[in-house]
Amino acid sequence: MKLLLFIICQIVSATSTLNVHDKMYTQLNAVTPCIVRLNGSQSFGCTSERNGNVGVIHIVYNDSDWKWVLDSERTDSYVIVLFLKNFTLNNLQKLNNSEQINGVLLIQEESNNCCKEFSFSPEDVCPNRYSGLAAPNINKEVCTDHEPWNPLTDFSYISMHKWRIPIFFSNDKDTIMQIEDCFRKFNLPLSTQLDRALCALKMSAHMFGSVDSTTCIRRSSARYNINPVRYCDPLGDENVYVPIIPFDKFKNLNRDYVIVAARLDSTSLFYGLASGSLSTATSLVALLLTANLLFNLTQNNNRRHFKKNVLFILFNGEAYDYIGSSRVVYDIENGQFPFKEKPINMDDISLFVELSQLRNDTFTTYHTYHSADKNVTRFINIFNKFSKMRNFSVNLNSIESERLPPSSFQNFIAKANISGFIFSSYSRVFKNKYYHSLFDNNANVNYKYLNETDIANDTLQAFIANFATVFAYSLFNEITEQDADVNVSEIISYRMADELLHCYIDTTDCKFFADTGFDVMSLLTSKLDYYVGVTLVRNRITTLTKLALMYLTGKYISASNRDDCASKSNMAYWLSGTSKCLESAVNVSDAVSPAFIIPEYDLSEGKYSSWTESSWLQTDIRMFLKPSSKYEWLVFIIGMFVISTSFVTLFWLKHNARELFNYPHLITASSL
Amino acid sequence: MTYMEFFGCAFTAFGPAFAMFYWTIMHDPIRIIILIASSFFWLCSLLFSSSLWFIFPNKDWVFFGVLTSIFFQEIFRYLVYKILRKSEQGLRQVTETNSAITTSTHLLSYVSGLGFGIISGAFSLVNILAEIKGPGTMGLHGGNEYFCLFSALFTMCFVFLHTFWSIIFFNGFDTHNRMLVLYVIISHVFVSCITLLNRDELYGTTVSFIFIITIISGVLSYRIAGGTKKSFTVLFQFQRKSSVNIQ
Numbered sequence: 001m002k003l004l005l006f007i008i009c010q011i012v013s014a015t016s017t018l019n020v021h022d023k024m025y026t027q028l029n030a031v032t033p034c035i036v037r038l039n040g041s042q043s044f045g046c047t048s049e050r051n052g053n054v055g056v057i058h059i060v061y062n063d064s065d066w067k068w069v070l071d072s073e074r075t076d077s078y079v080i081v082l083f084l085k086n087f088t089l090n091n092l093q094k095l096n097n098s099e100q101i102n103g104v105l106l107i108q109e110e111s112n113n114c115c116k117e118f119s120f121s122p123e124d125v126c127p128n129r130y131s132g133l134a135a136p137n138i139n140k141e142v143c144t145d146h147e148p149w150n151p152l153t154d155f156s157y158i159s160m161h162k163w164r165i166p167i168f169f170s171n172d173k174d175t176i177m178q179i180e181d182c183f184r185k186f187n188l189p190l191s192t193q194l195d196r197a198l199c200a201l202k203m204s205a206h207m208f209g210s211v212d213s214t215t216c217i218r219r220s221s222a223r224y225n226i227n228p229v230r231y232c233d234p235l236g237d238e239n240v241y242v243p244i245i246p247f248d249k250f251k252n253l254n255r256d257y258v259i260v261a262a263r264l265d266s267t268s269l270f271y272g273l274a275s276g277s278l279s280t281a282t283s284l285v286a287l288l289l290t291a292n293l294l295f296n297l298t299q300n301n302n303r304r305h306f307k308k309n310v311l312f313i314l315f316n317g318e319a320y321d322y323i324g325s326s327r328v329v330y331d332i333e334n335g336q337f338p339f340k341e342k343p344i345n346m347d348d349i350s351l352f353v354e355l356s357q358l359r360n361d362t363f364t365t366y367h368t369y370h371s372a373d374k375n376v377t378r379f380i381n382i383f384n385k386f387s388k389m390r391n392f393s394v395n396l397n398s399i400e401s402e403r404l405p406p407s408s409f410q411n412f413i414a415k416a417n418i419s420g421f422i423f424s425s426y427s428r429v430f431k432n433k434y435y436h437s438l439f440d441n442n443a444n445v446n447y448k449y450l451n452e453t454d455i456a457n458d459t460l461q462a463f464i465a466n467f468a469t470v471f472a473y474s475l476f477n478e479i480t481e482q483d484a485d486v487n488v489s490e491i492i493s494y495r496m497a498d499e500l501l502h503c504y505i506d507t508t509d510c511k512f513f514a515d516t517g518f519d520v521m522s523l524l525t526s527k528l529d530y531y532v533g534v535t536l537v538r539n540r541i542t543t544l545t546k547l548a549l550m551y552l553t554g555k556y557i558s559a560s561n562r563d564d565c566a567s568k569s570n571m572a573y574w575l576s577g578t579s580k581c582l583e584s585a586v587n588v589s590d591a592v593s594p595a596f597i598i599p600e601y602d603l604s605e606g607k608y609s610s611w612t613e614s615s616w617l618q619t620d621i622r623m624f625l626k627p628s629s630k631y632e633w634l635v636f637i638i639g640m641f642v643i644s645t646s647f648v649t650l651f652w653l654k655h656n657a658r659e660l661f662n663y664p665h666l667i668t669a670s671s672l
Numbered sequence: 673m674t675y676m677e678f679f680g681c682a683f684t685a686f687g688p689a690f691a692m693f694y695w696t697i698m699h700d701p702i703r704i705i706i707l708i709a710s711s712f713f714w715l716c717s718l719l720f721s722s723s724l725w726f727i728f729p730n731k732d733w734v735f736f737g738v739l740t741s742i743f744f745q746e747i748f749r750y751l752v753y754k755i756l757r758k759s760e761q762g763l764r765q766v767t768e769t770n771s772a773i774t775t776s777t778h779l780l781s782y783v784s785g786l787g788f789g790i791i792s793g794a795f796s797l798v799n800i801l802a803e804i805k806g807p808g809t810m811g812l813h814g815g816n817e818y819f820c821l822f823s824a825l826f827t828m829c830f831v832f833l834h835t836f837w838s839i840i841f842f843n844g845f846d847t848h849n850r851m852l853v854l855y856v857i858i859s860h861v862f863v864s865c866i867t868l869l870n871r872d873e874l875y876g877t878t879v880s881f882i883f884i885i886t887i888i889s890g891v892l893s894y895r896i897a898g899g900t901k902k903s904f905t906v907l908f909q910f911q912r913k914s915s916v917n918i919q
Contacts, residue, residue: 022813635820
């Protein structure tokens with residue numbers, strides 16, 4: 001009776017439960033795929049099968065787990081879950097060659113000392129190996145495997161391979177826990193896996209682009225493809241630049257320019273995780289701060305004194321064969337930069353200074369191509385003078401070599417004999433252990449946001465602020481050619497450097513971007529990604545940097561509303577956040593490789609960057625239980641038994657229906 | 673590989689229905705028409721009950737949803753009965769004089785009952801079949817590994833049950849025997865409610881209950897269709913005799 005009551009209670013109180021699909025599958029959201037990118041000759045990256053790759057989870061914790069992956073004879077397909085220490089090129093190649101491995105998932109929880117012992121740079125040891133000075137039409141040797149810029153490690157070249165299997169990454173605590181729990185609960189012990197349903201993953205990251213950019217663009221063109229499907233899109237974005245004196249107000253006869261350049265992009269093996277703290281952010285912030293101080297210094301001076309103009313440029317897409325700088329050089333050669341009406345020539349560039357991977361190290365090196373000429377020497381002397389004046393103990397170290405580091409400068413020096421140099425923290429080889437990888441984060445540059453508390457002299461903030469101050473005064477001296485204003489009163493504060501670094505290293509949801517007064521709230525999410533992306537989409541970081549540069553090199557003019565502001569100047573912008581009108585000479589130029597704008601250009605030629613990014617429909621991972629073959633056979637045999645028994649029984653019933661149901665004799669068996 | 677699970681479940685659930693269709697329905701167009709028509713009526717009942725469920729305020733009370741669904745199914749079973757009886761005259765004109773469909777009233781109820789069973793079975797299992805063709809199986813978030821097999825067994829039973837219920841139900845109205853109609857409704861409610869226990873994974877209990885009800889209904893409809901214990905035993909004796917004769 002009690003049982004009956006219990007049953008009735010259960011029935012009446014029954015509530016609707018999850019549907020079947022939700023009970024079978026778990027979507028793992030916090031995962032990032034490695035995608036396919038293509039250049040003129042081949043494709044790189046990872047792809048899954050069209051319908052995804054299925055494999056039983058196997059987590060490699062130690063050497064015996066790893067041995068089990070490669071040695072034991074198994075019938076199932078596996079997805080191997082690795083920690084960073086096992087994610088080496090050698091291991092990946094072994095997995096890639098094994099028929100039974102269907103995917104790789106790298107898991108590494110976010111913690112500051114997770115990866116100190118490793119140098120994880122999946123990039124080539126010679127970044128941009130076939131471009132810049134090494135482009136086929138110039139063919140200078142700037143980097144070799146014996147003497148690489150990016151030191152060779154166990155992880156080198158991972159980005160430079162085409163993998164048969166999908167590779168995903170997760171640093172999400174919950175996701176990692178879910179996977180580990182499922183593995184322990186269902187897949188251990190390994191010896192009895194045949195008898196059980198096993199925890200498995202389905203990785204979907206099918207990339208449409210294949211072979212190379214030429215093939216993939218041809219396939220996407222309407223002539224060969226009725227569907228409006230694009231298999232790949234060119235990489236590119238916008239270069240951001242600002243002249244310290246607006247182009248139309250710079251009327252000096254010589255029209256000499258000093259170009260100060262840095263890069264605006266970085267990259268990573270995994271999509272959307274390009275955190276280029278040292279590769280990009282520090283130099284970028286130093287450039288922004290220098291531009292800010294130099295602008296302030298020039299405001300109080302009569303512009304007639306200026307012999308030269310300074311052009312600050314942030315090149316985009318530099319990680320992919322210098323897309324931005326090669327385009328600017330191309331535009332300059334065609335008389336179209338910055339605009340047709342007032343073009344800059346190569347001869348107008350009197351000095352080119354590039355900032356690359358700046359960090360508060362003992363030495364800061366300036367690299368020149370061959371020997372330093374008098375322009376460079378003079379500038380360095382001035383820089384040294386101001387740094388002494390500021391008590392900024394920077395030890396400048398000179399490298400004069402044919403072996404120029406990977407830099408935008410290479411594209412300029414390849415076209416004309418321009419005097420210039422590259423400021424960097426490294427000398428013979430990168431000091432960045434995580435060049436172009438997702439671990440190039442705040443820990444890599446020893447940065448900690450101090451949020452208006454006291455900032456010590458030996459911090460990154462202090463270094464960048466001091467560097468920008470000294471650099472700005474040196475540039476001021478360079479363009480005015482006068483030693484005036486040596487009292488160095490106006491400086492970049494440590495606090496300001498701290499705020500900017502926080503925006504560019506930790507999160508874009510930061511005080512400085514919000515304070516600019518632009519309507520940027522929609523752009524302020526915490527995700528920081530320096531990957532250049534495809535030309536069709538504007539990067540958030542580019543937009544934010546453009547606005548930041550406007551704010552730093554603009555001045556307020558009086559205006560009552562948006563229309564009034566627009567009528568005052570063609571360089572005026574209305575700040576809806578603060579209701580002010582800002583006049584700034586900041587502008588952008590296309591960072592699209594000339595390869596995609598020159599008609600009939602052969603992408604395999606290699607003269608210009610021909611990088612494209614494959615398109616894809618979806619990338620995700622689902623976790624589920626894969627039935628054991630024993631169970632599948634059981635169900636199948638039951639099904640076959642039921643259907644054959646019913647056929648036999650029904651035949652028998654029909655045959656004997658008359659006797660069974662006592663039918664009248666006029667009904668024959670055949671009519672039943 | 674996972675298609676094996678799919679076919680195993682599909683054969684278990686619809687194997688008997690397919691065999692019945694193959695041996696007893698397929699050769700006669702009239703029967704096919706009646707089968708399809710009664711499936712249509714079941715679909716109408718589904719439409720009504722789901723519309724009501726849609727406006728039902730408290731979706732947690734699955735029990736009441738089940739009751740409304742049964743109510744509409746039985747209403748439409750009655751409608752099928754009414755229409756078939758009304759069209760009997762017409763059927764007689766379009767069929768051959770000797771056809772069993774016109775001479776045996778139970779054949780009409782059998783065919784329409786099978787129509788009910790097939791379509792309700794299809795609707796209860798098709799979602800699950802669609803899911804198990806994929807790479808996964810039940811069990812990640814709890815759930816029994818044999819969930820799909822049990823679902824297939826339930827479906828198989830429901831195909832049988834609907835067939836038997838129709839025979840009993842129609843006969844109840846023909847002979848004005850209210851007890852038979854009441855039996856159909858009560859056993860329908862009972863069986864449907866028992867399946868709600870599946871939530872607690874009491875598959876063994878529910879399957880045995882449903883098997884028992886199916887067998888009882890089967891025996892009842894066998895009796896109604898004219899079968900007796902004697903005819904059943906006689907048949908086996910007859911067979912034994914004939915096999916002796918052949919020797």
